[in-house]
Amino acid sequence: MTSSMLPEPESKWPRTLRALAFWIVMVVGSIALVQYASNRRQEAVDISYNQFVEQLDHGNIAAAKIVEGGRVTGDFKSPVAVRGRAMGHFTMVLPFASSESWVATLVGKGVDVRGAEEKQSFGVFLFSFLPYVLIFGLLLVMLRQLQRKA
Secondary structure (H helix, E strand, O other): OHHHHOOOOOOOHHHHHHHHHHHHHHHHHHHHHHHHHHHHOOOOEEOOHHHHHHHHHOOOEEEEEEEOOOEEEEEEEEEEEEOOEEEEEEEEEOOOOOOHHHHHHHHHOOOEEEEEOOOOOHHHHHHHHHHHHHHHHHHHHHHHHHHHHO
């Protein structure tokens, strides 16, 4: 009779399942976030400077954005077939430093020219916040351990 009055030992399964669900949501959520961020970028074909000049002569360059490092991204007026796919956007690296006369040539051909500063990539952004994420994760683990002992 006294044995039936004792409380049953608490099962660790609910706590384990909660922790497992938390980490599954964290992993799947971060993968989904990376996929979402990478899908937002428009697909662009990497072209040579010769191909760029050819498209410029045909009047097929709608816009060009020149980044500090000599990288040019832009849009074609009509899609160009590259490797069996029609592409509407391009990227290329200038074989020389951008000059005012070259930009004037683009403007003369009716290209919408813009300039931009070189910005950090998503990977650099991610690695800059990685230490903070690790510290936050360690704090979470420590707080959970303290709650279990209390």
